[in-house]
Amino acid sequence: MTTHSAVAATSKGAFDVIQVPTPVPEGDEVLIKVEYGAMIAFDTYVTDRGYMVNEFPMTLGFSASGTIDQVGPNVHDFKKGDRVTAFTYSDNGREGLKSRFKALQEYTIQSRKKVAKIPDSLSLAEAATIPDNFVTAFYTIFSQLGLPIPSSFPATTPPPLASTPILIYGAGSTAGVYAVQLLHLAGYRRIIATASKKHHDYLRELGAHDTFDYNSPTLVEDVAKAAGGDGKLLLALDCITAEGTLAILGKMLSPLGKVALLLPIKQGNTVTNGLEQEMYFELPDEKNPFPKGTEVILVRTFLYIEDERMSELMPKILPDLLQHGYIKPARVRLMDSSFGSLKERVGAGLALLRENKISGEKVVVKMVD
Template identity: 50%
Template sequence: MLPVSFSTHYITLDNKMTTHTGIATTAKGKVDVIQVPTTHPGAGEVRIKTEYSSTMPYDVYVVDIGFSVQSYPTVLGLCPAGTIVEVGEGVSELKVGDRVTAVAISGPASKGLQEFSVLPATLCARIPDEMSFAAASSIPDNYITAFFTIFDQLKLPFPESFPATTSPPQASVPILVFGGGSLAGQYMIQVLHISGYKNIITTASEKHHAYLRSLGVAHAFDYRSPTLAADITKAVGGDGKVKIAIDPIAAKSTLGVIGEVIDPKGTVAALLPIKEGSSIAISSAADIHFNIPTEWNLLPKDVKFIPVGTALGYLNNAFLRDNAMSKILPDLLQRGLIKPSSVLLMDQGSLKERAEKGLDLLRNNKVSGEKIVVKMT
């Protein structure tokens, strides 16, 4: 097992540094079990004993092409869920013993695929007693992405309450979520719906349509339909053009269809990175883009295009950073206004085998509409 160092606030026993187990990429294309120094939380932070953590396409990019890796080894996982075992100075809303889920975007010590995660209390959400840790770990990354995309990047008005008691100015404007069956798409739909938007249109495999309607979709279309653009145009009515489009898939083909249905002065938000195909398997950093390559861009010239990168932008939005997870999400979960994703649980074999299987399923497009969650203990 390889060692990795994160912090100087180590926990020691008999003058020996204590460590815990984590899953990390140790070189490009390599995943292994490592030993991570166990650290105390600083001011405003908590330490979580992680029971389950989800894995996601971002982890595949980190492993396969070294995406965003500063040095090796790099611990994986963005959504730990477990029990708080220690709180730092100034933390008042959380206490030892609280059951929480968290979004691990505050540095290496926060990552999810390790026994203990240390992260700001504002990035944690208390979960209902009846909610499993596995289900809870399926929520945070796509939840904050939806909040950031809708309220920061698209600048739609933040409702006074959830569900919204007054209709927003664009409540009836057609909003397209391309790829509503994706996990990010499901949260975009849920957040739009509880914010008062009534004319949500989506594309997804037909098997997902009934569930997406239950989340608040007005119209659902099969993304493989040869008449997809015409179907969307008909559903929109009027001039047949969508005013706002959100693309969680962000591929050449999805942006091409959006280009056919978006209003010439509309707005398109696409989740980074942008890829040529919808597959997560890529061979190099050259296969991903942070804006639309000129030769792919079929959007009308006056369309406002917003490439959405969540982590840094979310942390820079003080209101979302301090409220969306710690204050808003617990209430939404308690009232059933935000539903966890369906979980595909990795709980067989060694920890390394469970993590590698989850990454392989993502890499090879073997999962649809489910969150891969790794049992840590």
């Protein structure tokens, strides 16, 4: 049996480089030789807590880039050698995580529906930053919040709610960066972004109309002034989704509004608050800070593929956006050989994520030297 190296959580609180079987693609699958794998805070949950892990070892990483190595018999739009990026999670989102699909390994197998070709102008390291957060932003905006998908990007005609203020809370996150870009491309002109001050110029460059420091003591009043009217928002997206951010948004939303929360909901104020941090996938009434009537949408990105409108998101929509330069990748924080062995690179990346030392960047691990 052919095997390859993978970086996996081996038990609660431990990870290592292990050998795993190299699969052969079937049906509409492709086998990708991984050059770079990206990590997110969720990888610390898996490693440190065994969060949502049914069985160890569990390979890490939710986005990968590299080249096509083999294609299944039903695949006709990819070929060996194509440069690609992929959203690396179980093809059936309801089954949760499965190691054979994950990013931090020498080879990953994927359905063609989760893979996008990338232009020569885009580096593989940059490409690894895109899939998970791009898909999250697109799915949240155009499926969960219910805004119409434009017939083309950029939109040729303004959408019905083009002048409606839309808040992206935590817009300096990679999901927030893509949300701002997509809303701007879709024709929305009153995008309100909250982020650290250091991200404000960049977010305005991407299309944000107003930017505010989410640490400001006058944030609620500032956003209300920018929103105009009665000062209450009809549309918002929380890219952090912690109890502290929900409490702030609760003061901003209209009873007639919608707010999308990127799950899981975290205890405290940030995406990582230590091993004792509680996380949950529902919003109990006693923890709901929103006005009565506000529609609270709990976003489970792994289910995006169940929306038929999303089936060509990676194979067709993303490549077109990248080819025309309409979507800019997140900034790369590269973990390469200067950090040591493959295990040491991943350990350094986990530490950055665990300690909240990443903002406006994506941790990317170079898998091969």
